[in-house]
Amino acid sequence: MSDPFERHSPGLNAPAFGAFQISPDDTAPLTHVTRALYVGGEGNLTVTMAHGQTVTLTAVQPGMMYPLRCKQVHTTGTTASGIVGLY
Incomplete structure (x- = not known):
């Protein structure tokens, strides 16, 4: 398949x-820093941003993309499910 934007x-x-796919982990960083996170199931999301700040986003909604440049999604504090990293 041709990709005219390849270069x-x-x-x-x-x-x-x-x-x-992201499985939250308190010790391992993500394989890629994200451009955004897709959340499939409602809950809280605890992330470490690309510049190192750790924050908890409460009541994130399902079916949404959040424009977050993250390097880690933590198990502790994360109750949202179906998290996908986009890069």
Whole structure:
């Protein structure tokens, strides 16, 4: 399949070009820093942002994409499910 944008450098406003399932973990960082997180099931989301701050987002809604550049999703404090990292 041809990709006419193959040689273009993606900006932060560009659509994601990869995705991966996230299993929250208190010790292991993600395989990629994300552009956004998709949340499939409602709950709280505790993340470490790309610059190192750890925050808890309460009552995130299912079926939403959150534009977060994260390097870790923590088990402690995360009750949301179906989390997908987009990069």
